[in-house]
Amino acid sequence: MALINPYINFNGNAEEAFNFYKSVFGGEFANITRFKDLDIPENPIADHEKDKIMHIALPIGQNILMGNDVPERMGRVNENEHRSKISIGAASKEEAVKLFDGLSVGGSIEVPMGESPWGSYFGMFRDKYGIEWMVDFDPKHKGKVE
Secondary structure (H helix, E strand, C coil): CCCCCEEECCCHHHHHHHHHHHHHHHHHCCEEEEEHHHHHHEECCHHHHHHEEEEEEEEEEEEEEEEEEHHHHHCCCCCCCCCCCEEEECCHHHHHHHHHHHHCCCCCEEEEEEECCCCCEEEEECCCCEEEEEEEEEECCCCCCC
């Protein structure tokens, strides 16, 4: 079966955000490419954007969380209007709490972690970078989101 890997955009703080995600999920970056790595005469990169992230990848389980900084010439990302959520299926209630508590630091909680009407342990929030997350532990599925 195909894997779906979220790809999120930032306005110059992708490296900071991904270091934060790495501190919560653990692991190591599989890739970090900066715009200066792709600076060629046909596609010059502005000096102030050379160190920004063109692509970054953090493996999490069987999936990869990926992202980048959007170059200014392409416009800005409205960080409070993503309205798409990254859904995490935790393998245990303890893992759900750890991920929720870690990722929501400095963000705004929409639904606190608790028992859901559909029988799982669920919470929802927007992190300090404007990315929206849902964390769910369903004892019937143990980490598999359906």
